[in-house]
């Protein structure tokens with residue numbers, strides 16, 4: 001510092017361009033005789049300190065294909081109630097957002113860091129299915145935690161062994177002295193082989209209270225009307241869960257038959273569906289004209305059934321025979337498989353060292369499982385400039401790839 005033209009320089013900055021100067025004029029100057037010149041510097045590509053760009057002109061960010069990807073949604077022929085978005089796109093932190101059946105609630109598969117997500121999503125998420133707790137899959141938890149203050153509904157968190165301790169440790173990392181009864185609540189479940197161990201935690205209150213355990217049948221860790229979630233334990237150096245969300249069978253009412261029988265639609269149709277889904281075919285349904293008919297009888301004439309759709313999700317999986325077998329089984333016949341394709345085959349040594357699948361392995365698993373569509377994701381950042389190479393390698397073995405619009409757009413730019 002010196003008088004009259006005080007200069008603060010950063011590092012080895014050699015010259016000052018007028019553009020980069022910020023003058024601290026009165027009343028901010030320490031004293032009239034003093035003027036501070038502050039130069040903001042940053043490192044360039046070669047590591048040299050250079051003048052930072054003027055704040056009025058922020059650099060235009062380079063577009064990268066990591067915008068969220070909407071998966072095939074409801075269409076006339078393949079109606080599904082599982083509307084799904086891959087939030088991080090090809091390169092971003094894994095987070096698959098599923099909205100079951102237009103309900104005002106959300107399921108998250110993995111919880112990477114996406115602070116731009118709307119707050120209402122943090123309020124709505126009812127279930128989080130964690131593959132494992134590597135940071136790119138769980139770093140969004142503090143975001144969620146902060147936004148759930150005051151939400152009384154508990155959020156369920158499913159994960160591999162160790163999940164309870166991680167959730168509880170993160171909760172313990174903050175001071176909750178004035179939260180009262182508003183602390184976020186969690187029901188935590190860990191999958192240990194075919195047993196599901198449960199705990200309860202409420203920020204500012206009790207953390208890690210055991211809630212018993214239960215036997216898991218056919219890998220189903222969560223079931224409710226409309227869908228169930230299956231999990232498989234795979235290996236990634238650490239245990240990793242892969243998930244399949246299986247929609248319940250769908251019942252469609254035949255409008256042509258309703259018209260032909262002169263039956264007006266109404267609440268009785270939902271009653272009919274409820275009985276059929278619950279397997280109560282002898283239950284009586286009250287028709288609009290006051291008559292009563294057994295649900296099974298009505299179904300013969302009025303209802304067509306189609307199997308529910310399945311979505312499978314797997315990432316951070318070592319390429320072993322056991323993993324391939326378990327994942328193929330889990331994803332069999334899925335409408336869509338969202339699967340990591342982290343490395344190109346020519347970087348298979350990196351894939352092996354870090355417990356990831358190559359693009360080719362990803363395609364081979366999709367082919368073996370006979371899925372309808374494959375969305376490869378979780379690409380290594382080294383392919384940021386040429387993701388098409390990864391997609392091409394997948395397509396050499398499995399060409400029914402869901403190509404995100406962001407990638408098509410990105411490719412068109414180059």
Ligand SMILES: [Zn+2]
Pocket residue numbers: 134136137316378
């Ligand atoms: Zn990962």
Ligand SMILES: [Zn+2]
Pocket residue numbers: 132134236316
């Ligand atoms: Zn990982």
